[in-house]
Amino acid sequence: MKFNDLDARLRVFETAHDHCALPGLYLVARLDGRGFTRLTKEVYSFEAPFDERVRDMMVATVRHLMHCGFRVRYGYTQSDEISLLLDLTEDAFGRKLRKLISVLAGEASAAFSLQLGGVACFDCRIAQLPGPDYVVDYFRWRQEDAHRNSLNAHCYWLLRRAGVAPAAAHAQIKHLSTGAKHELLMQRGINYHDLPAWQKRGTGVYWGQEVRTGYDPIRQQAVQATRRDLQVDYELPLGAEYEALVRQWLQPTGTTS
Ligand SMILES: Nc1nc2c(ncn2[C@@H]2O[C@H](COP(=O)(O)OP(=O)(O)O)[C@@H](O)[C@H]2O)c(=O)[nH]1
Ligand SMILES: [Mg+2]
Numbered sequence: 001m002k003f004n005d006l007d008a009r010l011r012v013f014e015t016a017h018d019h020c021a022l023p024g025l026y027l028v029a030r031l032d033g034r035g036f037t038r039l040t041k042e043v044y045s046f047e048a049p050f051d052e053r054v055r056d057m058m059v060a061t062v063r064h065l066m067h068c069g070f071r072v073r074y075g076y077t078q079s080d081e082i083s084l085l086l087d088l089t090e091d092a093f094g095r096k097l098r099k100l101i102s103v104l105a106g107e108a109s110a111a112f113s114l115q116l117g118g119v120a121c122f123d124c125r126i127a128q129l130p131g132p133d134y135v136v137d138y139f140r141w142r143q144e145d146a147h148r149n150s151l152n153a154h155c156y157w158l159l160r161r162a163g164v165a166p167a168a169a170h171a172q173i174k175h176l177s178t179g180a181k182h183e184l185l186m187q188r189g190i191n192y193h194d195l196p197a198w199q200k201r202g203t204g205v206y207w208g209q210e211v212r213t214g215y216d217p218i219r220q221q222a223v224q225a226t227r228r229d230l231q232v233d234y235e236l237p238l239g240a241e242y243e244a245l246v247r248q249w250l251q252p253t254g255t256t257s
Contacts, residue, residue, distance in 0.1 A: 022052040026088060026129040028138055029100065031065075031108045033080030034121040040080075043118070049153030050199045057115040058082065062205045063230055064111035073249035074141060078146035078202030082108065082122075085135060088252040097126055132250045133207065139246045143236070146202040151192060155181050158188055181242070197235045201242075204233040209215065 001009075021027055033039065040046045046054050055077075062075040062082050071087035084104070093099035105124035112120045127134050152173055159169040176184065182192050192200075210229035213222055236242060 017098075021097055021100075021126070021128050023095070024067050024088070026132070026135045027086040027090060027095075027100070028127045028129060028135065029084045029086070029104050029124055030127070030142075031082040031084075031122040031124045033112070034123055036080035036120075041121060044116075049150070050155050050196075054080075055198060057112055059203055059205065059232055060115050061108050061111045062203075063232075065107055066205060066207075066230060068107050069251060070100075070104070072167065073206070073245065073253075074139075075205035076202055077140060077205070078142065079149060081142070083139065083142055085139075085246075088250070101126055132247065135250060136243050136246050140242065143238075143242060145202055147200050150195070150200050151178065151181050154190065154192065154195070155184055158190065159186060162172060162188075187194055201236045201238065204236050204245070205230055206233070207231070 003099065040051075040054060043046065043211060045086075058077045058080070059146070062077050062084075066072040066075050070084075070092055071090050072084045073087050074085040076083045101124045105122050108122040108124070109120060112122065127138065129138060155173045155176070156169050159172060160166065166171065173181065185192050190231040207227045207228055210225050211224055213224050216223045237245060
C-alpha cells in the first residue's frame with residue numbers, strides 16, 4: 001500500500017478523539033507528582049512533612065512551565081502539585097486537550113527531574129471552567145486543600161516522631177477536629193499559626209515588572225529599564241485578598257480589568 005493510502009487510513013484512528021477546549025472557557029491545568037510519597041521518603045530522604053528543597057524544585061518547575069511556550073497567567077504549587085491558569089485566549093495547539101496535557105506533563109517531568117538529578121514524573125489534567133467565579137473557587141479550593149493537608153501532615157509527623165506507628169498515627173488524626181489538631185501541636189510546643197505561610201497556603205508565581213538599573217555609556221548616566229519578570233509569592237494572602245489576587249489574572253493579556 002502506498003504511503004498516502006496508509007496515512008489516510010490510519011491517521012483517523014489517532015485524531016478521531018482529538019478534543020479541543022471551547023473558546024471562552026478558562027483552562028486550568030493541574031499537574032501532580034507520581035508516587036511522590038515514595039520518592040520523597042524512600043528513594044530520597046527529604047525532610048517531612050516539608051522540605052524547602054522540594055518546595056524550591058516545585059517552584060523551579062512552575063517557572064519552567066511559565067516560560068515554555070504557553071501563556072500562563074498564574075502558577076500555584078503546594079505539596080507535589082502545580083496548578084496553572086492559562087490566558088483566556090490561549091490557543092496553543094489549537095486548544096487540543098491531548099496536546100496541552102501531554103506537553104505540560106512532559107515539560108514538568110523533565111524540569112523537575114533535572115532539578116532532582118533523578119527521574120520524576122507528573123500527570124496532568126485540565127479543568128475547563130465556565131466563568132471567572134469558578135476560577136477563583138478553584139484556586140481557593142487548592143489553597144484550602146494545602147491548609148488541611150499541612151495541618152494533618154504536621155500532626156502525623158509529630159506523632160510518628162513520638163514513636164506512634166504509621167497506621168495508628170493516621171487513625172488518631174482522622175477523628176480529631178481542627179481545634180483538637182491545633183491543640184495536639186500546641187501541647188508539643190508547635191503553634192500552627194507560626195509555621196511558614198508557604199507550608200499552609202502554598203506558593204504563587206505570577207508576572208510582574210522588574211526595574212533594572214543599567215549604565216548608558218553614550219550619555220554617561222545611569223538608566224532604568226523595566227522588564228517582565230516572574231515573581232514568587234511565599235506569603236499568599238487568604239480569603240478575600242487571595243480572591244482579589246487571583247481575579248487580576250482573569251482578563252486576557254492586553255486588556256484591562
Ligand atoms: N518528605 C516530604 N514529602 C513531601 C513534600 N512535599 C510533598 N511531599 C509528599 O508528596 C506526597 C503527595 O501526595 P500524593 O500526590 O497524594 O501522593 P503520591 O500519589 O504518592 O504522589 C505526600 O506523601 C507528601 O508527603 C516535602 O516537602 N517533604
Ligand atoms: Mg502525587
